[in-house]
Amino acid sequence: MVRSDARENRARILAAAREALSADGGASMNQIAQRAGVGAGTLYRNFPTREALALAVYQDEVARITGAVPDLLARMPPLEALRHWTADLVEAMRRKHGLGDALSPGAHQAISEQSYGPVVAAITAILNAGKKDGTIRADADPGDFLQLTGALWRAASGPEDRSPRMLALILDGLRTPPQR
Numbered sequence: 001m002v003r004s005d006a007r008e009n010r011a012r013i014l015a016a017a018r019e020a021l022s023a024d025g026g027a028s029m030n031q032i033a034q035r036a037g038v039g040a041g042t043l044y045r046n047f048p049t050r051e052a053l054a055l056a057v058y059q060d061e062v063a064r065i066t067g068a069v070p071d072l073l074a075r076m077p078p079l080e081a082l083r084h085w086t087a088d089l090v091e092a093m094r095r096k097h098g099l100g101d102a103l104s105p106g107a108h109q110a111i112s113e114q115s116y117g118p119v120v121a122a123i124t125a126i127l128n129a130g131k132k133d134g135t136i137r138a139d140a141d142p143g144d145f146l147q148l149t150g151a152l153w154r155a156a157s158g159p160e161d162r163s164p165r166m167l168a169l170i171l172d173g174l175r176t177p178p179q180r
Helices: 004-023 029-036 040-046 050-067 069-075 078-100 105-133 142-154 163-174
Strands: none
Touching: 004 029, 004 040, 004 050, 029 040, 029 050, 050 069, 050 078, 050 105, 069 078, 069 105, 078 105, 078 142, 078 163, 105 142, 142 163
16 A cells, blocks of 8 residues: 555656656656655655656556546547547647657557557547447447547647647548438
8 A cells, every 4th residue: 555645746756757758858857856846766766767757657648548538428429529538649649759758669669559458448438439329430440540640649739730620520530421
């Protein structure tokens, strides 16, 4: 059983690392400890290496995103839930590039493989809800959707961010065609 202060320290370290590594993939462990308001010993006790910290940040982000699906589906129709969920995924993938700088190629590959299953499962849950209520076409495939959305996080962000328009096109393609 982990003490509540230790859990809070770990959560603060992960939040500080997420911000620091997203902004600057070269942020040092000391900078992250300072940002989290913990000592270096506390940081290294939780995360013995910079790569271990970056992996934990990435895993935490995947868990947060995939865990949001039930709440989104409880609050909104499946296509709208998919729009919100995908926008969150796009932002996370854009932030991931800073985290990627902190990972070795092998660790980057491993975490990508680990996250694929949970991400596809989250997409499957949303697509199945839409298929059930008739708003999403029966042949919608989660792997296809994930591959299409890969273009969204590669699109430049900022004032000319094309990803919302591109996502609208993808979602329009998922709608059940009108009966003729």
